Amino acid sequence: MRLYTAVVASSFRRYATYRAATAAGVFTNTVFGFIVAYTYIALWDQRPHLGGYDLAQAMTFVWLGQALLAASALMGGGFQEEFQERIRSGDVAVDLYRPVDLQLWWLAGDVGRAIFQLLGRGIVPMIFGALVFDLALPASPLTWLCFLLAVALGILVSFALRYLVALTAFWLLDGAGANMISVVLSLFFSGMILPLNVFPGALGETANALPWAAILQVPADVLLGEHQGAGLVGAFAFQVGWAIALLAAGRLLQSAATRKVVVQGG
């Protein structure tokens, strides 16, 4: 356990080193936040209660999406490419010899990254959004705590999905194609490009049942107070359920990969 805590801490420091990159990311998130916010204003101007959100809630959703984009790795990244490169080059054989659990090792690294990016890239865009637009932020500290828990569970689901994607490199060697498909699915089904409750009919219901909903839509609805009482427990259960299922799938795929695939020798 101490080992994994150390990995979390060093990964946090690793990402914290690149200050210019963090500032650049904050800048880009803020610019995109403005662009998307104005398009949503045009949309909500015509349909004031679209998807059950009022304008302030829609604006909150926009800025939350920008704030979580890096932390929840909605556009992929994090450890994925690095892990795939180790698979491609054969270095993963060394990793497998180490007396650590491979999945937990990468999870610890990703948690460190996520904590830094939540602080470094999440807070500032949210403040910008709150300064310029009227946001529907909760007053109760309990809601904020529930929101943080939902974000953490969302990051766990996001990691589990990206771990599965990263493992495809054992068969494909070059992971770029799989990564790209994963980004498409993530952006569309997380609610990043449009809140899932604005999706029509069956598409909306399907999207809300898929794991990507746990990454952005659920945390957003928790922050906006859409889930209360039993509904809140249900939302957390949805996230935990997907996290367990996907992490287990990752372990299964990993054992299949390490048993069947001959690692590239050098």
Place this chain on the structure above:
Amino acid sequence: MAESQLYQGLRAYALIVGMWVRSTMAYRTSFVIMALGNLAITALDFAVIGLMFSHVDALGGFDLAEVTFLYGTSSTAFGLTDLAFGSMERVGRRVRDGTMDTLLVRPVPVLAQVAADRFALRRVGRIIQGVALLGWSLAHLDVNWTWDRVLLLPVMLLSGAAIFAALFVAGAAFQFWASDAAEVQSAFTYGGTTMLQFPPTVFTTELVRAVTFVLPLAFVNWFPALHILGRPNPIGLPDGIGFAAPLVAVACCALAGLAWGAGLRAYRSTGS
């Protein structure tokens, strides 16, 4: 002298591009997935607008055909540039890891090498999508196609691509000073093309003024498109301002060229 250098640069660009295409084809499954994924990403990008129009008939007073026209022109112009210059974001990484030195000692213009570096054929997906949507919108638009409007359409696409290219080059030049800040460029390139997919009436007039006078993105497609669609200028500029797009593009490219030269001169190797 200058002419032969341009020829040399283009020739080198073509050779490096050819090399990267062959290299991509070594991992064929991955390339096919990537190409399809790229098409899917751009298709989903438009799906947002489709979903929006499933709830409303007009956005900022523009109907679906008009917004699709804006989307198609923005996406085609950006797609052309992204295919030709999309790898320029990697300059910062080369500065950091010291591989920039390799490019400097080769007898080929550095800009050509950097632009062709890791040339990604899969990016052709965005151009295909942009042209397809542009075609669809042209069939559904109610426009009186006078000769000036017909002429303005290809001029707009080429000037738009040139303005985006200037942004890519200037952004890459900026990375000589701030090698970690490659993402700033995305705010203007990807952010720009996203913004231009929506009508200018959606945004505040301050923002439209900023992308007219500070960073002239409005000339990529907004102003020429407003003339074609017969709509008034949102910040009170004369209707013919759309015809200034090629001039703006030339000015942008000249400034970007200067920035690139300055960046290259300011380059200090990591020494590793």
